[in-house]
Amino acid sequence: MTETVPAVPSATAATYVFAVCRRVDEDVLARLPGITTAPVRALPFERLRAVVQEVPAAEAGRGSWTERLSDPGELERCVRAHHRVVTAVAAHGPAVPMALATIYSSEERARQALGDGAARFHTVLERVDGRVEWGVKVYVPSAAGVSSAAGAGRTAVPASVPGGSPASGAGRAYLERVRGAHRAREESRRAALLAAEETDAELRGLAVAARRLRLQDQQLTDGHRAQVLNGAYLVEEGRTARFREAVAALRERTGALIELSGPWVPYSFASFAGEDALHGDR
Structure with missing residues (x-):
């Protein structure tokens, strides 16, 4: 590990901040491409280090980044x-993203x-260490998936039979299938x-902290399932x-469809970081 040497700031550059930590390995940072072509480096402050990169000042405005991130390809690259x-x-080591x-x-x-936020950074670093x-x-x-499965093999229901009498038997069967599909959807959702x-x-009992996040839109899944829990759990590494x-x-x-992902850097437990700084000074 090498000692951080403060860089001379450029008058034509803004500063992009990736994370805050207690210590960094400059050799590791030097190998990271980051967002722009400028070096990724450490910026010391209040016994902490911010991992930063210069961004051309002309491209650092709110409007410029809003337009930039509206492009799906560029958004994915930046993320x-x-x-x-x-x-x-x-x-x-522990980091606040x-x-x-x-x-x-x-x-x-x-x-x-x-x-100005050093005390909060120290608190979060203690929490996630x-x-x-x-x-x-x-x-x-999803409702569509259940109803499609329940309605497989369905035939059209005639409005009447010869002589003008209602096709009561066929109508009753059709309504029963509709009711059955509705019951299946409701039972499936209740169980989920x-x-x-x-x-x-149960998982909260194994975690140091937990958060229920906003449910993702069905379009973000495979289109055949709806999300009923989107949870984040902060867990001791020894209890993984x-x-x-x-x-x-x-x-x-x-019997539920439960998806596990991780381990991740604890983004969900450092969400305050950068709230006042997003897209620069206001």
């Missing part, structure tokens, strides 16, 4: 680059604003909601195996 830097930093596109108008402004984030999602088959509550309650075993046991016991 991947941001996450790659944060993950590399967190591999060498900053929000995507956290940009200050200058290095001095970044140092000042981050310094030796811990990782796991994501757990519970799904239910109960599984979600059971899953969340126990946590994974608990998820497997819940799958078997509830």
Whole structure:
């Protein structure tokens, strides 16, 4: 590990901040591409280090980044680059990940604003030290999927039979199929909601902290399932195996579709970081 040497800030550059940590390995940072072609480096402040990169001032405005991130390809590139830097930093010690596109108008402004929040950074670093984030999602088959399955082989219902009498038998059968599909959807959803509550309650008991995140739109899944739980759990690294075993046991016991992802840098437990700095000074 080498000692951080403060860089001379450029008057024509803004400062993009990836993460805040206690210490960094400059050799690791030097190998990271980041968002732009400028070097990824450390910016010291209040016994902490911010991992930063210069961004051309002309491209650092809110409007410029809003337009830039509206392009799906560019958004994916920036998200991947941001996450790659944060993950590399967190591999060498606790880190507070900053929000995507956290940009200050200058290095001095970044140092000042981050310094103002130093106490909070120290608190979060203590909270996440030796811990990782796991994501757990519970799904239910979508209404469309259930109704399609229930209606397989359905035939058209004639309005009448010869002589003008209603096709009462066919009509009753049709209505029963409709009611059956509706019951199947409701029962499937109730079972998934109960599984979600059971899953969340049990996993909270194994976590240091937990958050229920906003449910993702069905279009973001495979289109055949709806999300009923989107949970984030902060878990001691030493309890990772126990946590994974608990998820497997819940799958078997509830029969629910439970998806486990991680371990991640604890983004969900450092969400305050960068809220006042997003897209630069206001």
